[in-house]
Amino acid sequence: MILQRTLNHSIRCSGIGLHSGKKISLILHPAKENHGIIFRRSDLGIDIPARSEFVTDTRLCTTIGKDGASISTIEHLLSALSGLGVDNALIEVDAPEVPVMDGSSAPFVFLIQCAGIRSQKRAKKVLRILNKVEVTDGDKRCSLHPATGFKISYLLDYDHPLLRQRQVTIDFSQQAYTREVSRARTFGFLHEIESLQKSGLALGGSLENAVVLDQFRVLNDGGLRYDDECVRHKILDTLGDLFLAGLPIVGAFEGERTGHEMNHRLVTALLANKASWVIEELLDDQEDHTASAIETAGLSPTFR
């Protein structure tokens, strides 16, 4: 039997917000069994569960909200928690967004590793896909299928010389989240970033926290971290958005040209179609997609 996991102890960091450009304080706390992931606006004293019914906006990033409070850009931190198999945590931020850090989830992976991960007493629960669920919108489509373990396949297809028809598949039972996905940064096009900033958005966005492309090439001095970094970032985002189902998913995701909005529609369609999934305790080590991530992170397998 696989057990639920949380952090060993609380840990904090600070960074700037992508939208506001202002400094934000972030604290991750351990939480008891079956707590799930809950965000807290420490400046307002309002808790917002990381679940799809609390999603209020999916433009540019994923935002959750409740009782007039909201938190944006939750997906990279959720991706790190999902990728490392953390089931229960309370996350405090003192602003309406999670700090963007370097635009990837690697700084959050590092933070979680520094806190350490420990096993709890109750069995880990997962949401197993039983029947295919799909959402489409023109040439955008994404779906979840029954499968052992957890896999994400994504096709990126922009009208850009570096981003045409790029497909990557990650099987998380074989490939480690930390190594294969977590370092991939968010990306944007120079003309879009300039127009967003003129409208007072993405004020914290820079070459420090995004891959920026002009019409032909990557503008960042160091180039890309992976040859297909932008596709891998889409996979990173997907992992975070799917975690809003409230539990880790056992199944396979396939996406083409999709983003946060389609991911949210897919999770909503999935949860509404109760014949398409079942919640069960995870019994088989082979289906624990975080095992390889934990080994790569240098954590003791004995805590499992």
Ligand SMILES: [Zn+2]
């Ligand atoms: Zn992202």
